[in-house]
Amino acid sequence: MSRLSNPKQKIIVILGPTASGKSDLCVKIALRLGSGQTSKKSARSGSALDWNGAEIISADSRQIYKGMDIGTGKITQKEMGDIPHHLLDVVNPKTKFDIVKYKKLAYRAIEDILYHKKIPIICGGTGFYIQAIVDNIIFPEVKSNNKLRKKLEKQPIEKLLQMLKKLDNERLKTVDQKNKRRVIRAVEIATILGKVPKLESNPKYDSLQIGIAINREKLKKNIKKRLEKRLKQGLITEVKKLHQQGVSWRKLIEFGLEYKFVTLYLRGKITKKQMTNQLEKSIWQYAKRQITWFKRDKRIKWVADQKEGEKLIKIFLKI
């Protein structure tokens, strides 16, 4: 039983493509996980668990920003139903944010939640962020260097590949040689560290990843409906406001989807109708990209509804 003497703490992840109903499901499940206790049987086996409920940590690269509410479909105070939510509205959209910062914040939140004997539920659709938490990916300690990046960006990709070859031929073989952004980052790391270290990961928590399985037609419908709703809620005004607050058009475009296409509309590059059409398509394409990402992780357990999810959670928590 020594194997169990120091078990990893448990976290639950609920993920899925955009418009699959994550936020909603997360709250429902969190509510179901009100305080409780493991059964005597499992308590005796050494995996006793008392808990005071659950809290949610968002794993959404855009909901992290303040003021980006309608476009990201951020959950409202009311919808939260007394379940504390973390990592929403924590950074100003004008500032830079990245996965390393996210990971730090997320780990801090997890520790805090566990400390209070609650169960952390990671809820979101940003696959890379989720993976960073679940696998505890150790990123090389090389901050982004704007000056260097600007300089490198001017170079043709061939030149960058040559540089990388000299610095780290191993990484050259594995990077996507057609993706300039990736090659630049590789050069950036190799310039500081001499080479790009292999990515390490050693999971810190015992996690159960639940994916929301949803059929394509349904998902498409959801996307369409949700977009109409957002427009009615004042999506365009939100984007306007963000720009007035100093978020550059460039940045808004980089945020993608609603922020990108509404910006293009506000700047007169496309008509309102084009905005809606292109947006709908782009959101769908995004959803597919998410699905592609998640497909790869065989540990994810796909569920059709809340019930199935709860079943898995019960087994996972031994309750």
Place this chain on the structure above:
RNA sequence: GCGGAGAUGGCGGAGUGGUCAAUCGCAACAGACUGUAAAUCUGUCGCCCUUCGGGCUUCGCAGGUUCAAAUCCUGCUCUCCGCA
């Protein structure tokens, strides 16, 4: 009715005698993913065969010229613009 322009793959749009199954963009589908991840990037994309490769049928319709046509000629159908 006359004059002019044009009809190309799911769409837009190149190509104006041979290297064209046909540049390119979009959509679609598949995929990648080491500090921007809603971002960034890649592949496939007429049909058939097992990949290399090969075979077959395509550029409004029907004929014709030519060794060879999406590209030239004739007729037809349709669309758009100008004049009536």
